[in-house]
Amino acid sequence: MKPYKEEKIVRDMPFPVEVFIADNRIANIDAGPHWHDCYEVLYMIEGAALQQVNDKQFKMVQHDVLILNPGCIHSTYSIPGEDACILVIKFMKEIIDSRFANFSDSQYIQAFINNRFDRIFHLNDTRQNFMELHNILLALHDEYIGKQSGFEIYIRGSLFHLIAWCVRNGIITLPEFPQESKTGLRINSMINYIEDNFKREINLKDIAQLLNLSYYYCSRYFKRMTGKTFKEYLDFVRICEAEKLLVASEMNISEIALTVGYSRVSSFNRVFKKVRGYNPGVIKKTKTAKF
Template sequence: MKKGRIILMLIFENQLNNHMEFPVEAFIQDNSIQEVSVPEHWHECFELLYILEGEALQRVNANTFEVKSGDFLFLYNGDIHATYCSNNVKTRIFVLKFMPSVIHSDFLNTYGSKYLIPFLSPDYSISHLTDVQKSIIQKLFSQIESEIVTENSGYQLFVRGYILQLLGFLTREEIVLPFINSHTYAENKNLESILAYIETNFNKDLNLGDISMISNMNYSYTSRYFKQITGKNFKQYLDYVRIAEVNRLLFETDHTITEIANLCGFSSSQTLCRTYKRLMGISPSKMRNQPIQN
């Protein structure tokens, strides 16, 4: 640790992972039973929060806001988030976490990438549900929790089915609008290898010419191909991957901004800061040092 600096260490939560037989977790946070104070952390699973009662202070990446009874929040893998509840207000929050592999669906097809879905999906959004929406979502949450707690024969199939119902309802109601890939297998055949190459070599001087070489496509077609499949261009994705790694290093190490820039493939700390501010809406220094107000 560099002398004179205090770093807020971010927690990587590895409770759920693809090595588990059934990586799903559902539970209720209740501050009348135990204090709800969940510091900044991130994980590779998706997390759904439904506020059953009361209110809480939520932080997602650089944004801090209040949530209250009836609010719903979908957190993507890699989102830096925290939840704090005041002891003066009884609060209950239903939490559902699952790895994308649980549902085996193009709805959340990652193509082997831990960055693709959050990159292509809209930024987090807080949804204020109608009474009908509350009723349906609360019922599905309760069914998922019951199956996980009882673990009766076939419970994994029921949980998977309820999660798919939940995601289908959220999509139909436009509460969550995830990226859904409608392209054929033939159209997608190079995507996985391209994503893997970017995520392995983001810390190098990477450009579209490198991608065209490893994918055996010419430069112009590679650019059109990536944009056609994802709806975004190569540079946008490379910047997103680099900034995701910047976030990890900001919170997990005491490296300087210049050191992080070098480790993440940026030509300078100035370039990192410009890119970070454009994507995150805040400077990396402020992100590292900004406390959440409880």
């Protein structure tokens, strides 16, 4: 069977997350070879099922977890005579790839994004602290189904909790950087400079001069430490601030664009759409509709 692309969850969704339980006692759970642009977490609540991931086949049993990278070809098949109840969590990278407060946050997120998941994690062993993850994932499901006020931030927090759990249990490892005493100070200085000056015209040369480093070294170093180019990070910081103003102020889009550092509204709209997946006008319309 030729693999197909599944597009149930896309970047244009206001909150690109989907959570549900697939139970073969209620409906067929078989899914042929496919891939998608989002991450997918499969947690076997009870029973068993077969999982094909690229060229590997696994049997998932109760409390097993499978994390799938975007673009990974995979399929799910029931086992004759076996029940299967699977918690499915899908989310776009943008949900966790947010504005970093400092380097210590970004290293965990980038480690998760850069990791290639290619095996089942068996959580029956108490050394894996499976009950902690069990509670994280089921609470995330309940929040998604209930959709009470604040459920979005709760779900994002649960995904960060998942990343921390993966780090602590050796499922993902942090990238190794050269051992230099100034590493953390340098990246924090760069990030602090951006967040203090993003409303005006700044570039990487300013930071290189400030830290007495070459432009080319700064460029490679910033990308290696944060996973983003200087321009990508600057745009992200500006768009985060713009979102706050779109929600909390009476400023129009042109005024907001100028306030966060864009001299042209067209540039602001283009970058906003690239970062968030939708136009800034969507937030304005939603805000107006509520009142």
